[in-house]
Amino acid sequence: MDDIADAVQALNKLNATIHLYAIIRRFHLVSLCHHRNVLLAETRVTRGGNAQESGRSETVAHRKLMSHAYPGLEPGRLKRGNVKDNYVKKSQALTHRLKIGQRWSMLAKAFAPGILALIPIRGDFQLSNSDYEKLPAPTIAILIDVLQRHRGGFLQEFSTCLDFFALANAENSLVRQDADTLKQEEYDSPRLVELCKSQP
Structure with missing residues (x-):
């Protein structure tokens, strides 16, 4: 019987x-987008902000991001057929991460970075990161508009005070609360904000 209890625990x-890693991933994706935007802004200042240089600036910024992400990795020679070199594969993977990171960034900009820890993972809602990341940007914009109109005040306050990495501390007041107890709280409960702000 002890083996059963151990297995369940x-x-x-x-x-x-798994849930923790899924949430941390969101923060890193947003951080990656932020660094890319900084590089893009710097590139546009250097090359000039006219429309003609816009596409080139995007390319230059991406190359700079690749050089920071993979130091020493250089574009290889073109290969015959559809064989891709390592640089191209990593570049495409980075582009994909930037694309989905932009979707999380929309939420973080609308409220605060802490909102990234409030989007549920599986559990009662059976949502995954990919479910959100597959949404078109216009759909996410509509979602944000609805949230701001109906729950904007609470979400802004809660996500602003929510330090996700502090919540990784098991002694934090919010973390120490039983999940079923928290579920009994009403929507936009001030107690959730109080627990979030309180420190052990």
Whole structure:
């Protein structure tokens, strides 16, 4: 019987770890987009802000981002057929991450970075990161507009005070609350904000 209890506890911990990694991934994707935007702004200042240089600036900024992400990796020679070199593969993967990171950035800009930790992972809502990341940008804009109109005040305050990486501390007041107890709180409960702000 002890083996059964151990197995269940181990699975629960694994689920919690998976959820934690999924949320941390959102923060890193937003950070990646931020760095790319900084490089793009710097490139546009250097090359001039006219429309003719816009496309070139995008390309230059991406190359700079690649050089920072993969130091020492250089574009290889073109290969015959559809064989891609390592640089092209990593460049395409980086482009994909920037694309989905931009979707998370829309939420972070509309409220605060802490909002990234408030989007549920699986659980009662059965949502995954990919479910959100597959949404078109216009759909996300509509979602943000609805949230701002109906729950904007609470979400702004909660996400602003929510330091996600501090929540990784098991002694944090919000983390120490039982999940079922938190679910009994009403929507936009001031107590959630109080727990978020309180420190051990």
